[in-house]
Amino acid sequence: MPTTPLYFVLPENLTAEKFLKKLSKKVNFYIDVQQHAIKTYYDSFDWRLYNADMVCELNQSKTSSQITLIDRVTGECLALEELQDVPPFSAQFRNGCFKTRLAERIEMRALLPLCALPHQVYRLNILNKDQKTVLRITLDEYEILANRISLHPLKGYDKAAANISHLLANDLELSPTNGTAALNAALQLQGRKPKDYSSKLAIKLDPAMRADKASIIIYKQLLAAIQINEAGTIADIDTEFLHDYRVAVRRTRAGLSQIKNTLPPKIVAKHANFFAWLGQITSTTRDLDVYLLSYQQYQAALPETLQADLAPLYEFLKKKQVIAQKELADILSGSKYRKQLLAWEQYLRDPAAVKAKGSDANVPIKELADQRIWKVFQRVLKEGSAISESSPAETLHDLRKTCKKLRYLMEFFQDMYPAKDMKVLLRALKGLQSVLGDFQDYEIQENNIKHFSAEMMEDNIASDTLLAMGVLIQYLDTMKCTARNDFAEQFSRFKQAQNQAQFKTLFNR
Amino acid sequence: MKIIATYNIKGGVGKTSTAVNLAYLAAQNHYKTLVWDLDPQGASSYYFRIKPKVKGGSKQLIAGERELDGLIKATDFENLDLLPADFSFRNLDLVLDTRKKPTQRLKKLLAPLTQEYDFIFLDCPPNISLLSEAIFETSEILLSPIIPTTLSLRTLEQLKKYLKDNKLKHLQLIPFFSMADRRKKMHCEIMATLSEQHQDILSSTIPYASDIERMGWERMPLAAYARKSRSTDAYQALWQEILQLIT
Numbered sequence: 001m002p003t004t005p006l007y008f009v010l011p012e013n014l015t016a017e018k019f020l021k022k023l024s025k026k027v028n029f030y031i032d033v034q035q036h037a038i039k040t041y042y043d044s045f046d047w048r049l050y051n052a053d054m055v056c057e058l059n060q061s062k063t064s065s066q067i068t069l070i071d072r073v074t075g076e077c078l079a080l081e082e083l084q085d086v087p088p089f090s091a092q093f094r095n096g097c098f099k100t101r102l103a104e105r106i107e108m109r110a111l112l113p114l115c116a117l118p119h120q121v122y123r124l125n126i127l128n129k130d131q132k133t134v135l136r137i138t139l140d141e142y143e144i145l146a147n148r149i150s151l152h153p154l155k156g157y158d159k160a161a162a163n164i165s166h167l168l169a170n171d172l173e174l175s176p177t178n179g180t181a182a183l184n185a186a187l188q189l190q191g192r193k194p195k196d197y198s199s200k201l202a203i204k205l206d207p208a209m210r211a212d213k214a215s216i217i218i219y220k221q222l223l224a225a226i227q228i229n230e231a232g233t234i235a236d237i238d239t240e241f242l243h244d245y246r247v248a249v250r251r252t253r254a255g256l257s258q259i260k261n262t263l264p265p266k267i268v269a270k271h272a273n274f275f276a277w278l279g280q281i282t283s284t285t286r287d288l289d290v291y292l293l294s295y296q297q298y299q300a301a302l303p304e305t306l307q308a309d310l311a312p313l314y315e316f317l318k319k320k321q322v323i324a325q326k327e328l329a330d331i332l333s334g335s336k337y338r339k340q341l342l343a344w345e346q347y348l349r350d351p352a353a354v355k356a357k358g359s360d361a362n363v364p365i366k367e368l369a370d371q372r373i374w375k376v377f378q379r380v381l382k383e384g385s386a387i388s389e390s391s392p393a394e395t396l397h398d399l400r401k402t403c404k405k406l407r408y409l410m411e412f413f414q415d416m417y418p419a420k421d422m423k424v425l426l427r428a429l430k431g432l433q434s435v436l437g438d439f440q441d442y443e444i445q446e447n448n449i450k451h452f453s454a455e456m457m458e459d460n461i462a463s464d465t466l467l468a469m470g471v472l473i474q475y476l477d478t479m480k481c482t483a484r485n486d487f488a489e490q491f492s493r494f495k496q497a498q499n500q501a502q503f504k505t506l507f508n509r
Numbered sequence: 510m511k512i513i514a515t516y517n518i519k520g521g522v523g524k525t526s527t528a529v530n531l532a533y534l535a536a537q538n539h540y541k542t543l544v545w546d547l548d549p550q551g552a553s554s555y556y557f558r559i560k561p562k563v564k565g566g567s568k569q570l571i572a573g574e575r576e577l578d579g580l581i582k583a584t585d586f587e588n589l590d591l592l593p594a595d596f597s598f599r600n601l602d603l604v605l606d607t608r609k610k611p612t613q614r615l616k617k618l619l620a621p622l623t624q625e626y627d628f629i630f631l632d633c634p635p636n637i638s639l640l641s642e643a644i645f646e647t648s649e650i651l652l653s654p655i656i657p658t659t660l661s662l663r664t665l666e667q668l669k670k671y672l673k674d675n676k677l678k679h680l681q682l683i684p685f686f687s688m689a690d691r692r693k694k695m696h697c698e699i700m701a702t703l704s705e706q707h708q709d710i711l712s713s714t715i716p717y718a719s720d721i722e723r724m725g726w727e728r729m730p731l732a733a734y735a736r737k738s739r740s741t742d743a744y745q746a747l748w749q750e751i752l753q754l755i756t
Binding site: 132154 | 580581
């Protein structure tokens with residue numbers, strides 16, 4: 001059975017008043033509510049709700065203010081909450097279904113307003129001959145968009161919904177649309193569209209393209225990611241702006257060092273220094289962000305009797321984070337940073353102005369990608385195989401860095417290879433990276449918590465807090481050791497013959 | 510999820526008004542609520558302007574040939590649904606009797622709905638029958654309206670004895686006074702005596718009032734047409750007292 005269209009758009013010249021008059025000749029209804037309202041759409045910067053097929057709307061009128069999560073495919077209301085102001089983070093919502101549904105999707109990201117649509121809302125109840133409501137209709141009369149109608153079928157009255165839908169489409173000649181049409185149209189007015197930002201790379205490259213031109217395309221996309229996350233990083237809207245900013249910086253650095261000999265060495269050296277500096281000035285804030293994001297995990301790792309005693313650590317970290325964030329914001333708003341970023345942008349926009357080229361500038365990009373990925377993959381195998389149970393921590397840290405280079409190279413060029421094969425290999429690599437990342441993260445966290453406890457001692461913190469931090473250090477050490485013990489298995493899984501053969505087929509035929 | 514049956518051996522004591530009005534208040538408190546009209550007279554279906562008609566009647570319903578979810582109708586109120594009555598429900602006893610473990614039947618039929626609803630109100634016909642036994646097995650709370658008359662004392666005691674004899678320990682009996690007329694000396698005296706003898710009777714009382722009787726004319730729950738009245742307040746107080754006991 002075909003599904004009943006539930007959304008309709010009114011022709012431009014059909015006002016709400018005219019429509020209601022037409023409808024009243026066909027069916028029995030009454031207007032339950034008629035008021036001025038503002039609909040504001042919300043999502044995280046990286047569209048986590050939209051990607052999960054949800055739309056978040058705040059509907060405010062004189063009498064009510066409700067935020068709803070709606071399934072954008074079926075139009076079903078998944079959760080609803082009455083509130084006046086929308087807090088940025090899911091943790092700040094009242095406990096309940098809305099908070100749970102929101103938190104599982106947007107996690108640590110902030111909920112940001114996308115666009116606000118002032119409109120006149122009419123809520124109609126369609127009645128049967130017993131004066132029983134069998135269907136609810138919302139008519140939104142917008143100031144800047146075409147008017148829209150949505151049907152809200154009631155349980156057990158599907159036939160009524162189907163009949164009215166048919167009537168709207170055929171007798172009143174309205175065009176069916178979808179539940180996100182108003183959002184899409186409003187975004188279009190701002191020159192935007194849904195999912196216009198993702199931290200994932202999707203770079204389209206012609207395999208036959210010259211390597212220097214291809215690398216410029218990659219750098220341009222990374223620069224765009226840096227620029228788009230810059231304002232959110234400075235304003236500290238949520239932690240992920242800085243995270244994505246840093247990823248783009250790291251990817252650029254990996255590009256400059258790994259897509260070798262395409263750009264002139266002088267240019268590479270100059271800008272590599274700048275991006276190394278960016279990596280360095282952003283690291284303190286990011287580390288503190290990570291500690292604060294992990295705080296709940298830290299607390300949960302402690303015996304219940306000590307959990308409350310850890311609170312001073314949170315305050316201490318928060319204070320440090322505020323200072324580091326302020327310093328970072330100052331640097332990113334300063335002229336030294338702006339000048340160097342602009343110089344990089346100018347170079348990317350007009351590389352021809354600089355005549356010099358790298359020695360491999362004319363090599364087709366696919367050939368260079370094959371070479372580089374294969375070489376770095378060999379390096380991963382060599383470094384990993386040399387690690388034994390007694391190897392020092394540095395060997396794992398070095399391998400982690402090499403793996404990252406391999407990962408970035410594969411991501412830059414993945415569009416030129418069969419998607420299915422790349423997915424398998426990237427998944428295998430991610431498994432290895434995860435254990436290496438855990439090992440390093442827990443080690444750094446363990447050391448830093450030790451340093452923090454020394455600093456906090458100067459502030460005369462309570463002995464129970466020190467005790468709690470001691471237990472936390474013990475926990476981090478255990479987690480680090482677990483990661484160290486998992487390494488051998490993860491690495492042997494990665495270097496299994498099947499993966500090696502796959503790498504060879506793809507990159508070294 | 511809680512299943513609450515409004516029940517009394519006697520008829521005409523206000524079972525349907527209780528189910529309809531309390532379910533309405535629960536839904537207003539944002540609890541997803543269902544009323545199942547098990548009385549062939551279909552009074553709660555009538556109050557919600559919903560046809561007392563179930564496809565396939567009691568036979569197919571009890572046989573489990575139709576899922577209950579497909580028979581549910583939304584009322585005109587948010588969070589409040591109704592499973593309508595059907596005239597064939599007059600034979601529910603006979604139909605149940607043809608099944609194995611007849612008293613477990615309703616519980617089995619309701620099982621898939623427990624995820625969807627916070628409260629399910631069963632509006633029950635009077636008498637002690639196979640159907641009421643099935644209702645006792647299914648419900649967690651037996652909400653029993655009592656008119657303050659001497660006869661009511663007898664039926665309350667009969668009911669308590671029945672629950673005890675049949676070891677229905679899972680079932681929480683909550684009696685309260687309904688249709689109480691403060692102008693009648695006898696009502697006041699009986700309420701005083703009964704409350705002393707039966708400490709479990711709630712302190713909230715539903716009055717005998719014309720605005721409650723008007724439900725049949727308005728065809729909606731009391732609070733939907735009389736937002737501010739002594740009777741509306743009485744149902745609100747009753748609901749709050751019940752909530753305290755069961756949550």
